[in-house]
Amino acid sequence: MAQVTFRIWRGDKDKGEFKDYTTEVSEGVVVLDCIHQIQATQAPDLACRWNCKAGKCGSCSAEINGRPRLMCMTRMDDTRYITPGETVIVEPMHTFPLMKDLVTDVSWNYKVNKMIPPFKPRKPDAEDGTWRMTQEEVDRVQEFRKCIECFLCQDVCHVLRDHDKKEGEMFGGPRFMIRVASLDMHPLDTVDRIGLLKNTLNIGLCNITKCCTEVCPEHIHITDNGIIPMKERVVDRYYDPLLWIWGKIFGTPKDESSKQRQSLPLVASK
Numbered sequence: 001m002a003q004v005t006f007r008i009w010r011g012d013k014d015k016g017e018f019k020d021y022t023t024e025v026s027e028g029v030v031v032l033d034c035i036h037q038i039q040a041t042q043a044p045d046l047a048c049r050w051n052c053k054a055g056k057c058g059s060c061s062a063e064i065n066g067r068p069r070l071m072c073m074t075r076m077d078d079t080r081y082i083t084p085g086e087t088v089i090v091e092p093m094h095t096f097p098l099m100k101d102l103v104t105d106v107s108w109n110y111k112v113n114k115m116i117p118p119f120k121p122r123k124p125d126a127e128d129g130t131w132r133m134t135q136e137e138v139d140r141v142q143e144f145r146k147c148i149e150c151f152l153c154q155d156v157c158h159v160l161r162d163h164d165k166k167e168g169e170m171f172g173g174p175r176f177m178i179r180v181a182s183l184d185m186h187p188l189d190t191v192d193r194i195g196l197l198k199n200t201l202n203i204g205l206c207n208i209t210k211c212c213t214e215v216c217p218e219h220i221h222i223t224d225n226g227i228i229p230m231k232e233r234v235v236d237r238y239y240d241p242l243l244w245i246w247g248k249i250f251g252t253p254k255d256e257s258s259k260q261r262q263s264l265p266l267v268a269s270k
């Protein structure tokens with residue numbers, strides 16, 4: 001067993017400060033274990049959110065030594081994130097409003113989610129009410145369905161972090177780019193969400209830095225497999241001159257997402 005000092009953010013939206021706690025760390029434990037031990041022995045009022053302790057509920061997101069991480073999936077002996085012998089700094093996610101200590105208000109994300117029209121399948125392909133899809137088509141969207149809504153990708157995205165410092169449009173963030181991709185690339189879906197992506201979720205603000213992909217605990221290739229193909233669909237729709245002429249003559253698909261739009265604050269932190 002080793003003694004380790006944790007520097008944990010304590011406070012609410014009005015004021016706060018880092019406080020140090022030293023605790024015993026035994027072999028194989030994760031940061032969330034240490035937070036629970038500190039709660040049990042030194043700081044019973046320390047707030048942190050968690051549910052599964054298995055990397056599946058997406059609740060325990062925080063910043064550990066400045067890196068967006070799930071606390072339950074960060075082992076104390078993982079030297080990529082924890083330097084042996086040094087103080088471990090644990091803070092709440094910076095992109096969302098602070099509620100208390102390590103708990104942030106991520107409800108803005110659920111409002112963005114509500115703006116995305118749900119799955120609407122085409123008519124069944126066979127008389128028995130079933131559809132036909134290739135395995136390749138199924139595999140393509142399966143990756144996106146692994147998302148646990150931890151919002152670490154939203155936390156690290158510099159557009160979401162900085163946009164309260166600029167005048168500008170709302171940005172939906174990487175989690176919702178892949179949510180749209182999971183629906184739009186579904187072989188049975190019939191809804192057109194390209195207008196929503198361009199005009200409301202503002203996919204154009206993403207400059208493909210790939211920071212979101214780097215922090216995703218489910219290893220979803222957010223940028224390569226989700227955002228870039230969706231950007232290409234937007235470009236095809238709005239900027240391909242031949243398709244533009246075609247649209248002028250024969251009309252463009254109706255943007256069904258517009259009726260789902262609602263007034264949302266531009267930024268996650270407001």
Ligand code: SF4
Pocket residue numbers: 156157158159173174205206207208209210211212213223227
């Ligand atoms: S790649 Fe795009 S969505 Fe991902 S962090 Fe960078 S700007 Fe944000």
Ligand code: SF4
Pocket residue numbers: 146147148149150151152153154174175178215216217218219220222
């Ligand atoms: S895409 Fe990855 S990082 Fe983003 S919310 Fe889903 S699981 Fe978390």
Ligand code: FES
Pocket residue numbers: 049050051052053054055056057058059060061070071072073
């Ligand atoms: S407690 Fe569920 S992901 Fe960490």
